[in-house]
Amino acid sequence: MTALILFTDLDGTLLNGESYAYDAALPVLQTLQQRGIPVIPVTSKTRAEVETLILQIGLTGPFVTENGSAIYIPRDTCPFALPEGEDDGPYRVVALGVIYVMARAGLKAIAQELGRPLKGFGDLSVEQVQQLTGLSADDAHQAKMREFTEPFLTPKNTPPEKLTAAVESMGFKVVVGDRFSHLIGGAAGKGVAVHQLVELYKPTFPAGEDIVTVGLGNSPNDIDMLENVDRAIVLPGTDGPHPQLSDRGWAIAPQPAPEGWAMAVNQVLAEFPD
Incomplete structure (x- = not known):
């Protein structure tokens, strides 16, 4: 068996780059939730921005803000042992960046x-x-x-x-x-956050189960995340994928977000059936 962990950027990846629409991704997000696959936003957005969005789309797990500067872990719904950090509201906060x-x-x-x-x-x-x-x-x-x-x-x-x-x-x-x-x-970064979260999730999976990490992004600030996952997927814009991401051998989603996000994730799910 294989366990999946999905890391995703937001603007231009899960959300449409211009309208910020996400409706096309909702059925896939529901499937991921039903299968118990963690979906972790990894974004340049602030905590306030991410909180508003995850409330709308129904995510209840950890999220990473400000380009890998902090990991916010909801204490009430956390599936793993809480790491060291500061408690702020409903979250355990693992700060990786500077104030x-x-x-x-x-x-x-x-x-x-x-x-x-x-x-x-x-x-x-x-x-x-x-x-x-x-x-x-x-x-x-x-x-x-x-x-x-x-x-x-x-x-x-x-x-x-x-x-x-x-x-x-x-x-x-x-x-x-x-x-x-x-x-x-200097100590922050999306890749650093990804590795810390994978280590936190490992004990929640059955012993000996392979873990495959999937990352989806669309811009240069996602490179650090995409370089640190097993399966990297690039979301194109209306003019195609960003030039800095197009020639790295990474998979390119067939359409821009959010339709392309949904199609790319469904393809991964088909490769790793429940």
Whole structure:
């Protein structure tokens, strides 16, 4: 027998990249729940954003926020022994990244190192975040409720290698994106979070049962997750898969999210029948 654990990004992966629709994924999510297969969001979103979504789609397990900076484990529905961490509301929180004030200070130091201003979410109003992202006012407000990381506007005319070097010299990591980049703590990362969760889930499966991890993502900030699962699946956009993910030998879902997510996961389920 084989046990599956499914890790999924949200925007552009489980959710449509433009409308944020997810209806097409709901029947598959129900099947996963019926089969007892963990579905773990691994996202750049904040806790506030993820809480709103999982309430809508019915997920009750752990989730990973802010590009692998924290693992939130609902204590009442946790299937494994709770790891060390801080209790916050209904969650045991395993913090992997730095606190937000350190990320903000790091961004300022990196800007000085580069000799140019860097504008983070903390410098933007809710209205400005709305204009840049297309989010609603409520969603933009939740996106600004950061606890560990600072998204910032990717500086134009600065080579990604130069930006990365400046970030790493300050002890941080950066996920460089087309529009936004994300400054995260040096010990954080989606891959780190994936490995910790797999170790936590292992004792919940029968002894000797193989564990296959599946990861679904659509953008460069998912690479760390996709490199650390057994089966990586890339969700394309309307113009195809992101160039940084298209030539790595990973499976490409047949359609964009959420239809493509549902089709790709159903194919995996067919390979590993209950």
